[in-house]
Amino acid sequence: MSVVYCALVHHPVRDRDGQLATAAVTNIDVHDIARSSHTFGLTGMFVVTPIDAQRALVTRILEHWRVGAGKRRMPHRSEALAICQSADSIAEAREQIAARHQQAPRVIATAARASGDVPLLSFSALRTQLEAAGDEPWLILFGTGHGLTDDVLSAADVLLEPIQGRGDYNHLSVRAAAAIVFDRLFGQR
Amino acid sequence: MSVVYCALVHHPVRDRDGQLATAAVTNIDVHDIARSSHTFGLTGMFVVTPIDAQRALVTRILEHWRVGAGKRRMPHRSEALAICQSADSIAEAREQIAARHQQAPRVIATAARASGDVPLLSFSALRTQLEAAGDEPWLILFGTGHGLTDDVLSAADVLLEPIQGRGDYNHLSVRAAAAIVFDRLFGQR
Secondary structure, eight states, X not given: OOEEEEEEEOSSEEOTXXXXXXXXXXXXXXXXXXXXXXXXXXXXXXXXXXXXXXXXXXXXXXXXHHTSHHHHHOHHHHHHHTTEEEESSHHHHHHHXXXXXXXXXXXXXXXXXXXXXXXXXXHHHHHHHHHHOOSOEEEEEEEOTTOBOHHHHHXXXXXXXXXXXXXXXXXXXXXXXXXXXXXXXXXXX | OOEEEEXXXXXXXXXXXXXXXXXOOOHHHHHHHHHHHHHTTOSEXXXXXXXXXXXXXXXXXXXXXXXXXXXHHXXXXXXXXXXEEEESSHHHHHHHHHHHHTSOOEEEEOXXXXXXXSOEEOHHHHHHHHHHOOSOEXXXXXXXXXXXXXXXXXXXXXXXXXXXXSSSOOOOOHHHHHHHHHXXXXXXX
């Protein structure tokens, strides 16, 4: 399998009015998406926030599940959260991956909507690319709040096609969207 | 589309030692799975718990998002939670569906593992069956805690094949598992 990371991005994201915002870190997002990431074989997960106190919170969450009371109560979460770390920006996550793999990752943005001038890639096309990829790294971005900003989408190498349900309603949580994206790209069926 | 309900079951489920237990209702499970259900066109969702105070909590969660402060802040959650209600048992959920559709639902159990003597159906086979189904109702069961008990699995008409990730680790949250199941059965791609 290829080398794939994900980042749960809390800034820059959009708020409910479409304005630039920084979303708060949610405990359940961290361990839920870490479990999905580990189940589908991702190499690592970044929790991205520029707020020092929020990164300290991430560290506390990780320690709780990795070495604290949480590990005793739910040992399998410890294993999933071992692949998780914080970063202060998408750029820092990219740099950490580049340093680890001697190569900058290709960045895949996700959104519930198509956006402007970024080429939209289908899940099946990306799955084929990832299966053919050697050891070059990839980074999949998920936005919290009301999604990644247009600037982030435009800066990505690839924008993944939106998940289509049935009908017009499309308000999946970031936890649900990440699970579906991983399953479509890496699930065995 | 066929008539499909889901139930988020808090009893009877297994605890971490495999013993019979009643799991606590979690706010985020309710609105997360309601959003996934509505995105993928399900007809309704039941939150199943035998504990009166927990069903009262479900009612409060639903009212918060349907008519209260939550509706003003996040109107799209109101729409998703409109399809959600509580029930005191799986049997009551079945009866309510039967009363509504003049026909008992076929029951589909989900589990992270195969189990005994219940026929295991693949996602693609069930998807085909659901697409060919007329207006007879179906009910998909998801277990909280450490999953549905063997008795529930044995009593179901169908046991859906487990979701396979990569490798041996398979500890998806019920929120992530439900999202993937709905996508595999109803997602457009």
